[in-house]
Amino acid sequence: MTDTSSTLRIVWVYPDLLSTYGDQGNALVLRRRAEQRGVCTEIVHVNSSDRVPREGDIYLLGGGEDRPQVLAAHRLRACGGLLRAAEDGAVVLAVCAGYQIVGESFGDDEANPLPGVGLLDIRSGRGQHRAVGEVVADAAPALGVGQLTGFENHQGRTALGPGVAPLAETRVGVGNGDGTEGCFRGRVIGSYLHGPILPRNPALADVLLGWAMGDLPPLPPSWSERLHEERLAAAG
Template sequence: MSIRVLELYPADLSLNGDVGNRTALVRRMRLAGIDVEELSYSPGDDLPETADFVLIGTGTSSAVRSIAADVERIAPTLRAWSEAGVVFVAAGAGFHLLSTSVRLSATEVFPGAGIFAGSVDSSSMRIITEAFAIDSEFGLLIGTENHTALYTGRPDQKPLGRVRNGFGNGDGTEGARVNNSIGTHCHGPFLVLNPVVADALIEVAAKRAGVEYQPGPEHAELDGVIDLARAILLAKVSA
């Protein structure tokens, strides 16, 4: 049994190193002896029949404009997957495109896929946080932040966490969670710097697929290196 990892629009939404989320998931699963099938989706393609992970990264406003119609086309399938429990990790513009709507300017508003019940205004001033820190159910999450968005979520859909350092959604919260789907403004990449989240999501996907995920010594060695990178960012949070 293979775990299928699908990345949406890798040629369009590849800023801020978010491709590393795919790399992190695949590496950790293969270290645990799990067979992984890597898939990519570009505008106009047919989606695969199934996926266990769906990843989407961030990009420019022009990239959002160019793929918005295609996102609307595949939105029903993406929503159905998320409602069925498929794991989604959406960062930056990808998070925004999977929300209900994205405003790029006073005259440009595009519908999103509707997985995350929130609207996005991406016409605000740019926010850059070198040490973006979020208190969450997974513990303290760390990364970087680079966007121009205000995300207004719905009260019945919980955020990923609360901002300790940075801007996040703009109201003290960060990101969104629904079913097994996570949307975030956190880069770095998100799953590389926060392996506790990667492992939690792998466990969910593996259980759904009837596969056992058991991290081993190689994971611990890898996480030791990641801890050094986290420590550098955490020192900036404390400063």
């Protein structure tokens, strides 16, 4: 049953470093779909000069360029707030550069391996070719969200370890580079999908909200569902 008695805290992590592709739209969609169910929400913007609080319910990381990504990873490791929040059971959605950061390691702009935050058992490097374009992928059945749609623009290739499950199997696009897209473990999801991912995939937004709040009443179809179907059709 949904708890509407307290405020849902959505923490937007390092918008000054990781906000290249409009991924703040993920926070806005979560807020909208929570408030439509009578849940009060608060979006907390945490810049790279600030401490990442442990008290959030859902944490969001977006895309970024190579050098801001390196700085973001360094500060997140030094702060430790995101790791502790995840250990406490918070929900985390990390996209593109953020996805690589929350893994065990990733490559800098000269392909040197650097340590990540360690939320996901993944290791990322640089591929020979840049992946740019629409993605269609079949989400893991355990999530119950059907197909995912998004836009990718990255040169990363990500190897999944045994501690994670693929978020989806790709039909169109590159994703991790091995026929899969993103991954998840517990309440932590990583993905290369922009668009942003949650406005394009409202069912996935509801999965995150359900993890944070409990069972959710359904919402009537809206522009998010129409956008989802339109982008799937456009990608063919």
